[in-house]
Amino acid sequence: MITLDQVSKIYHAGGRRIAAVDEVSLAIPAGRVTGIIGQSGAGKSTLIRMLNGLEKPSSGSVLVAGRDMGRASGAELRKARLKIGMIFQHFNLLWSRTARANVAFALEIAGIPRAERRARVEELLRLVGLEGREDAYPAQLSGGQKQRVGIARALANAPDLLLCDEATSALDPQTTDQILDLLSEINRRLGLTIVLITHEMHVVRRICDHVAVMEAGRVVEEGLVSEVFAAPKQPITRRFIRQTAEEGGFDPALAPPEGALLRLTHAAEGGEAQASAFSEAVLKLGLRANLLQARLIQTPEGPSGEIVAHLPDPSQARPLAGFLAARGIGVDILREA
Amino acid sequence: MLAEWISAWLPNVRLAPLLKATEDTLYMTAMAGAAVFVLGLLLGTALHLTSPGRLLANRPLYWALSTLTNVFRAIPFIILLVLLIPFTRAVVGTILGVNAALPALIFGAAPFYARLVELAFREVDRGVIEATRAMGGGIGTVVFRVLIPEAAPALVSGLTVTLIALVGYTAMAGAIGAGGLGHLAYLEGFQRSRRDVTLAATLAVLLIVFVIQFLGDRLARRLDKR
Ligand SMILES: Nc1ncnc2c1ncn2[C@@H]1O[C@H](COP(=O)(O)OP(=O)(O)O)[C@@H](O)[C@H]1O
Numbered sequence A: 001m002i003t004l005d006q007v008s009k010i011y012h013a014g015g016r017r018i019a020a021v022d023e024v025s026l027a028i029p030a031g032r033v034t035g036i037i038g039q040s041g042a043g044k045s046t047l048i049r050m051l052n053g054l055e056k057p058s059s060g061s062v063l064v065a066g067r068d069m070g071r072a073s074g075a076e077l078r079k080a081r082l083k084i085g086m087i088f089q090h091f092n093l094l095w096s097r098t099a100r101a102n103v104a105f106a107l108e109i110a111g112i113p114r115a116e117r118r119a120r121v122e123e124l125l126r127l128v129g130l131e132g133r134e135d136a137y138p139a140q141l142s143g144g145q146k147q148r149v150g151i152a153r154a155l156a157n158a159p160d161l162l163l164c165d166e167a168t169s170a171l172d173p174q175t176t177d178q179i180l181d182l183l184s185e186i187n188r189r190l191g192l193t194i195v196l197i198t199h200e201m202h203v204v205r206r207i208c209d210h211v212a213v214m215e216a217g218r219v220v221e222e223g224l225v226s227e228v229f230a231a232p233k234q235p236i237t238r239r240f241i242r243q244t245a246e247e248g249g250f251d252p253a254l255a256p257p258e259g260a261l262l263r264l265t266h267a268a269e270g271g272e273a274q275a276s277a278f279s280e281a282v283l284k285l286g287l288r289a290n291l292l293q294a295r296l297i298q299t300p301e302g303p304s305g306e307i308v309a310h311l312p313d314p315s316q317a318r319p320l321a322g323f324l325a326a327r328g329i330g331v332d333i334l335r336e337a
Numbered sequence B: 001m002l003a004e005w006i007s008a009w010l011p012n013v014r015l016a017p018l019l020k021a022t023e024d025t026l027y028m029t030a031m032a033g034a035a036v037f038v039l040g041l042l043l044g045t046a047l048h049l050t051s052p053g054r055l056l057a058n059r060p061l062y063w064a065l066s067t068l069t070n071v072f073r074a075i076p077f078i079i080l081l082v083l084l085i086p087f088t089r090a091v092v093g094t095i096l097g098v099n100a101a102l103p104a105l106i107f108g109a110a111p112f113y114a115r116l117v118e119l120a121f122r123e124v125d126r127g128v129i130e131a132t133r134a135m136g137g138g139i140g141t142v143v144f145r146v147l148i149p150e151a152a153p154a155l156v157s158g159l160t161v162t163l164i165a166l167v168g169y170t171a172m173a174g175a176i177g178a179g180g181l182g183h184l185a186y187l188e189g190f191q192r193s194r195r196d197v198t199l200a201a202t203l204a205v206l207l208i209v210f211v212i213q214f215l216g217d218r219l220a221r222r223l224d225k226r
């Protein structure tokens, strides 16, 4: 869907040369949710803005659905942008228009006739859960509702790609989760590709399939969320994982230094399935095992139970993993020694 | 009744000339105001778009437009009236009467309004312009569907201020032969020592200014959805 090849963006400010994005190569899969996480100033916004041509790369190529966004301009670029929605941290709605008219704006730009616009706007506002608030002005809406208008507007022309620039960073935690779940649902229902940037690990954990970690303009680590976070290679990635540890996630750095670590997950059954399978395994296999953590978490597939276990004898890790996998429990061996 | 009241308190004031002068002032203000609105909006938009960091950023062009605007704004109106006499004679064919005042009124007020337009557009959230471009909107969309509607309350407030300045300008123009309330106050009132005529003309000007201010404020408030 999206291929970045050796992409750099250099700014010159006050005689200094700033590589906001530094030789980034990345393939973003179609139909999935990809998160780009990094601290403030890492170059995330610059990178995502190159995906819809708001920013031109200084070098390298940005291919979106086969089109080189770095070279496209004028009418071609505007046409390509109709199929790329974008939502923003501060929503960026027109305050002079109602929710309905804000969504219609995207359709006006696409040249959709008035009658068709009306029906489409109703449908979009229903999709994002804003029935009854169609005639409110942005000033009369809460942050979460404003972002719903933003999402409806971004989806108006049935895009193949949705870009989210810190879309939940201005929202409270509860609203953040509602918006994230809406994005996740849209991804599943409409099958469109979502690229989001964030500085919050929670956002990646909750809805992303893939993740790329950015630091000082570079992508330092990337892959499936489950893999990258199970075995982080870069210090910056570990720092982000500690960020969720503070929110209740598991921090491998706190585990006993010796022995194997396993993470057991089982979607949709509220965690009881793996808890009972785990105790069964401990009895049947005669294991010595310590429960380090057990909790429920939200993932792209729904609620999921998560257990982290420590086996002082690492040789028992494989048999246990085999036993549990046979009962449909997801097993990540976080550490084998 | 008005006629009786006037003859009792303002013995030298005749209703017909007062109404004619008021009409002339309103005519000059409205005609010049319409032209100033259009020209000021055009010039203000050009100033905004060419300013640094904007969609058509162009340093030399911005500098040229900006200098032109500042020069016309810096010239005192009474001097502008005199300076433009040859131009007015060429365009209007005379330098007397309400139409002869229009070129100076327009040249005097359009740059002033252009600056207010530029200021109003600068206050429009950059994020909204960015969102518009991200949706595939071009310059026309940005100007007509974002900048103007989003800045509408400020554009109206600016126009109110400009129209009130224009009423003042028409009075100055009146004193040198354009007609209207300024003419009445200065030539008929002051120079003939008829204080009541000057007073009546002043009251009429005040009434016009208050009405413009009242309507402008109301419209601006109605447009403001923030
Ligand atoms: N238009 C610009 N001119 C100069 N420097 C910029 C510009 N835009 C971004 N930068 C710099 O590029 C770096 C990355 O910025 P940004 O992409 O906004 O980071 P992030 O979104 O990850 O916080 C920062 O150091 C920022 O100061």
Ligand SMILES: [Mg+2]
Binding pocket: A044, A045, A046, A166
């Ligand atoms: Mg940013």
